[in-house]
Amino acid sequence: MSMKLAAFKRGAQAAKKAMGPLQYGVNGKAFVCACCGHDKFTAGVAPMLVLNTLTCAQCGHVEFFGKEPPIL
Template sequence: MRKTVKAVKRAWKAARRAIGPQQYRARGKPVLCSHCGHDRFTEIPLAVTVPSVITAAPGLKCARCTHIELFAERIEMIELAV
């Protein structure tokens, strides 16, 4: 059962990435690119190495300028109305 749930989660994330750039929120605030101010990002998995610690960190790549924003905590995608 656990493997099935993990597989479904991976498929869901892959489908979201295939849709294209999305808007995100961190701690209740919309995420904006610190370089160009754009609000659309592609979610990218990052592995961060700090002395003696390797951890996964959520990252967002700006759809306009490709600047990468790195977050220490969970971010959430804002569901856009269709």
């Protein structure tokens, strides 16, 4: 990965964090926490598993995805 691309990705992640928890979806349908029903998540990456995660902003439940679900 080039230095410019790495810097861009860091900037994009910082911008997402500044916006706070967001609503994500799979196939255009809002993703809802299986534990509490909340619909706002913080996106992240599990470093050891190399999987994308959505962490429920209300209860902390973590879901894993092979790629980051799009923001709705």
